[in-house]
Amino acid sequence: MAAPSSSATNIMLAIHEKKTVSVDLYRPLRNYIVFNYSEREAQNVEDDLETLKEMRNNIERFSAADSLSTRRDVLQNYFKALTTVESRFPISPDKDHVNSVTFTWHDAFKNRNKASQQNIHLEKAAVLFNLGAVHSQIGLACDRSTVEGRRQASHSFIAAAGAFAYLKDTAAAKASIGNSTVDVSVECAGMLERLMLAQAQECVFENTIAKGSTPGVCAKISRQAGLYYEEAVAALNIAPLSQHFDKTWMSHIQLKAALFSAEACYRYSLELHDKEEIGEEITRLKTGITSLSDAKKSAPRGTPQQILEAINKLESNLNTNLDRAMKENDRVYLLRVPPVTSLSPLPAFSLVKPMNMNDVLDATKEKMFSSLVPDNSAKALSKYTEMVDDVIRTQAEKLQQGSELARVNLKEMNLPDSILALEGHSVLPPALWEDVEAVQVSGGPAGLQGELQQLQDLRRVNHELLVQTEELLQKEASEDGQFRTQFGTRWTRPQSTTLTKNLQDRLNRFAANLKQAADSDGKIERSVKEHMPLMAILDNRPIESALPTLGRPIMSLDANEDAVVGGLKQSLRQLETLGAQRAGLEDMLKDMKRKDDILPKLMTFTGSSEDLFRKEITKYDNICQEITKNLQAQEQLLLQIQAQNSQFARTFNIEDYKASCEKCYKHIEAAIAKYREIKENINEGLKFYVTLQEAITNIKQQASDFSMTRSIQCREMIEDVQKQMSGLNVTYSHLSQRIPSQTGPANMATATSHQPPYYRQPPPPQGGGGGYVYPPQHSQQPGPGGPGYGQAGQPGWNGPYYNAQGQPPYSYPPNQGGYYKQ
Incomplete structure (x- = not known):
């Protein structure tokens, strides 16, 4: 029959902590910072130095009054601080190092034995030993008469085993290089680890019996x-x-x-x-x-x-x-x-293992002395950064190549355009679609009639301005002729036709330009009418409605069209999903790189930095494998899509559809070319009429100024003639009735009666050509503004109507059509 556990009341072992002597860390470390960094840096880490000093003092003053949990926490925090100190402060007898710090510890089992070292390894080993000892004391203090007490005791012994295992694996060997005690040796740490595991397993056994x-x-x-x-x-x-x-x-x-x-x-x-x-x-x-x-x-x-x-x-x-x-x-x-020798060993099953102390004692998140980064750590970090960048760059190139490969393959197979065409959603090539959109935004062929009407209106306005200017000059010449007939040789001023010859010549040229422009306008109108059937396709909105559609076969032999289309669609959706996954993987790569800060680990890692880099870079292995799987899946899927598309092309006669599309594309391209040609001609014509209107308006103003000036001269000359013909029955009032009143008050006629000349050339107009300037005319060479015209009001300018050969720029030689392209 079964009996209760014979070990239910067994005693267990706990380990006493090591004892130490006082040591000053504050002053030597601060001096090192001032010498190797600066006084400012020393002031910045003043709080960290004080915290480290307080931790060491607590370690020295541990007593029975301190709770076990408090002692455990102080030891853990001090060990993490020591890890930070080790990465930034070289403690050794070297003259360039922190050489005034000596750590001394007594053996826990033979207190009379002690060891001293001028390095941090003995200090770290002793702290780990004491951490394991405190955990063993916590386990021993648990009430093992209850299930929960035994569970807590087992957990504490497991933690103690973890501390001794950590001591054995990380610090014992380094501490044993110099003068050290047996209790922190690799052999003793391994024995204590086994002992703590045995006691933890014993607690589990007691609970197993109780259950x-x-x-x-x-x-x-x-x-x-x-x-x-x-x-x-x-x-x-x-x-x-x-x-x-x-x-x-x-x-x-x-x-x-x-x-x-x-x-x-x-x-x-x-x-x-x-x-x-x-x-x-x-x-x-x-x-x-x-x-x-x-x-x-x-x-x-x-x-x-x-x-x-x-x-x-x-x-x-x-x-x-x-x-x-x-x-x-x-x-x-x-x-x-x-016999006993014939039996197999009894089976065993472990329910305990040393606690992993890496997380408990991880110093990478410690902020103590974080501003102090030695040069060797910075250089090592740069090397790791290059390794990460190489991984990121390589994988990003793979992702981009995968996306580009998918795009090129689909374009070669005319997908998904063929599927869209089957559903009535044909599409234009992007470049051609942009050209059509530009045409439609500018008004399209339907808007050409309105622009032709603008040409007609501008031509009419220019013609009316020419007529008005001719009438001004003719009226002035007619009045001058009447006075010349009346006064004969006494009317000595120059004839109007002589003075206005230049204006008349220019008006004649403008009239010729208008006539030739009208011919070109007619050619444009005929071209629009002739090519409107070609260009009408551009007025379809949307333009895709003018494209041919892909229809189902008239006769189906096996009625599997839906299955063919459905399978191809499904594959395209899968390909799209793979593309979305690649985008997500690329974002993950960037996010991983952004968060990959190993400087804290590098600063606290006690082994080779190369080993740390090899370990850390493995975090990218999973995502690299995912990228490889994605690209392999896409490669297989593209082969499948290629086969499905071949079947789709045979079923729906894609070749004929593509030929129809190409024909339609060429029609649209030809329509765009013709539209642009006509549009360019119309724009040239509009520009011509606007420029010509400005020129005619300027000539009209000169003609008006000329008429007004001649009217003033006419009044003055009449006064002079009256004095010479005092015996004639010609009164000033009678004559003045025949002179148009274009000037100021009537007494202007007598304001200058004391001046003897019969004819006086008026002064040139002020303000850039507001009045008419009598001959001589300026040079007929073209102005500096380009072929045919310079700037108004500048020397060498004869209006915006002459080209480099002295011909009107808007004359239209035969078979060229002037400013309109045919």
């Missing part, structure tokens, strides 16, 4: 506890630990190893009894009894009474079950009892 688990499960857990104890015993039996620990330690651990080995035999025998494997049961029971008997014989005086009681109780249970099994075998089963 009433099967004997087979209990046997496996008990056997693993025994194995952990046996490993600790093996470590204690070899140097340097064999002579370092008190005999009671060795006895305790040996008795525990025997106890749990026998416990496993006892629990396993219960399972064998239920299976009626009595022969093996007898052997297992005898093995357990022998193990306990040997352990008791070697136990020294002073062995804890609780352990001896547990051993005696278990031994009694083993003997009771052995007697029962032997009697049943002799009376009922008559099975052969196998």
